[in-house]
Amino acid sequence: MVKEFNRQSLLLPRRIQSGPDKGKVVWAAIAHSRVLQILHNPRYAGAFVYGRHQHKPGVSGKSGPALQPREQWIALFPDAHVGYVSFAKYEANQTRLASNATAYGKDRRHGPAREGPALLQGMTMCGLCGRRMTVRYHHRKHGLEPEYVCQAKGIEYGSPICQRVHGAVVEHAVGRLLIKALTPHAVTAALAVADELTARADEAEQLRAAAVERAQYQTDLARRRYLAVDPDNRLVAGSLEADWNAALRELATARDTYESAKNDGHGVLDDAQRARITALAGDFLTLWHDPDTPMRERKRLVRLLVTDVTLVRADQITAHVRLTGGQEHTLTMPVPLAAWQIRQTPPDVVAAIDELLDDHTDGQIAAILTERGHVSGTGQPLKATIVRRIRDRYGLRSHPQRLADQGMLSLREIARRLGIGLNTVQIWRNNGLLTGRVANDKGEYFYFPPPPDLARPRIGRPPGPRPAPAGTTTESAQGGAV
Structure with a gap:
């Protein structure tokens, strides 16, 4: 109300209480205290009242007016004259003001x-x-x-x-x-x-x-x-x-x-x-x-x-x-749930990852669970990196670790046992001499232990004529040696 009155440049009359112009009525800008005085005064609602204030001595010894509770007023006659608002509206305003004012009190009930x-x-x-x-x-x-x-x-x-x-x-x-x-x-x-x-x-x-x-x-x-x-x-x-x-x-x-x-x-x-x-x-x-x-x-x-x-x-x-x-x-x-609890991976997804790690890599598991309709705790599609983080978060053993628990050998371990090079191991796997399983998404293998009677192929160049050195020419004679 105060802001709206001041925005429209509306003035209210007030009587000067002290000084050389005491008793003079002047027009001034509205103030918050003046609005409260008008709203709390039953005279504006057409009521005659006596005894709202009682003069009591203060700390300094001087007496001043003190507002009394309504039940201690000496006289109150509603509708004694024409008011700006009805007395019922006045009482409704008092109830609203009381409910709003208690927000600043010690008990802080309700509030506006x-x-x-x-x-x-x-x-x-x-x-x-x-x-x-x-x-x-x-x-x-x-x-x-x-x-x-x-x-x-x-x-x-x-x-x-x-x-x-x-x-x-x-x-x-x-x-x-x-x-x-x-x-x-x-x-x-x-x-x-x-x-x-x-x-x-x-x-x-x-x-x-x-x-x-x-x-x-x-x-x-x-x-x-x-x-x-x-x-x-x-x-x-x-x-x-x-x-x-x-x-x-x-x-x-x-x-x-x-x-x-x-x-x-x-x-x-x-x-x-x-x-x-x-x-x-x-x-x-x-x-x-x-x-x-x-x-x-x-x-x-x-x-x-x-x-x-x-x-x-x-x-x-x-x-x-x-x-x-x-x-x-x-x-x-x-x-x-807390934010970290909401973002947690669902327990059924963790259980499915733990089960699939026995036979699949992280990427394969992500593809399988995505096909089943599962997502991460943040609602994202599952990827190999997310599966890896879930493994680390819940302490699940990786697919290579589980293959090692089954007795399978890594590339270096089987090369050391057979006494051959790493490339030779891959050649033997391609030729079917060694068998294994994919251990990760990089294509690395874990191998089954070789049997003791593994038929080791002859190491060296395959049989056949050797190529001639660069820059030399050879001729062959029938029935003779080169």
Whole structure:
């Protein structure tokens, strides 16, 4: 309001309280304090009031005005003159201001509905220490994510944070509870309960009215007895007078009880009110599910229905929700996984890799699992490098290590055992003298141990004429030697 008035250059009158111009009315820019004075003053709502302020001496000894609670005002007459707003609107404004102002108090109850995404801002209580919890926001890919933190002791005494609870999980659960509580069937049941309570209230009112009648009868009887006694019999007259006074006190008590209960009781709902309440359920669901509904409006809806939410985080999150009507609900939710837990490889993928490592390389395993529809913990397609990292992370033995456990020999080991070169081993494998299995994605082999009676081929050049040295010419004669 202050920003809007100043933006439009609107001025308000005020009376100078001191100085040479005391009592003079001037026009000046609106201030926040002046707005609060207007909103809190019932005169602008057409009411006559006396005793709002009482002069009390301060610390310096000088007396000054002190605002008194409403129940201590000497006089209050609504609709005494024409006001700028109705008295009902004034009281609604006082309720709204009180609910907003308590956000800055020690208890921090509720507070105004702000623009942040925290649906239960100012309404959460710590189930361990009983203090109000504050809100922290974390930046995620999908936007801001709330977290409810109990740090009152940490701020005041420097102790560690009492507990912190993931906000989105709790808010989704509370939202589902409110939607369930405001379904048409639930509203119908609530109206039936209201009818039952109204019937019981009527019965109780009849009993209180009967108590008033009995007290009135006893009072009239005591009065007739007192008036019929002989005035000279002072002893009997005094006793009957005491009985009459006691009956009058009982009658006054019965009447006060009857009037108090009658004023506190709720009226019976008519058909129009019932139809409106039933329609509110559908309106609430429509407004709640509408993506264009601002978060501030959602918070106001929650504040109309929920008193507070007490949170406890242990092996699971427990939320005790207290509704405005007095109902209490207990909700349990699993603790959300941490980021590193969310990015972990699924256990079934790890088990499949462990099983396939007996007979396949990392690249072959990646192709097999991709064909089966498996992905990594981050949602990426499986590749040989990812399979290798999973092996290292979970301590799985590689395919070459498992081949070695089966007694197979690497290229160098079998070359050393046979006393041949590395290239000769590959030649013998190509010629079928040695057999093995692929050990990795580079095409390296592990070999089965050779038998003791391996037929070793003649080492040297294959039989046949040797090529002539470069630059020489040979001639052959029939029947002669070269």
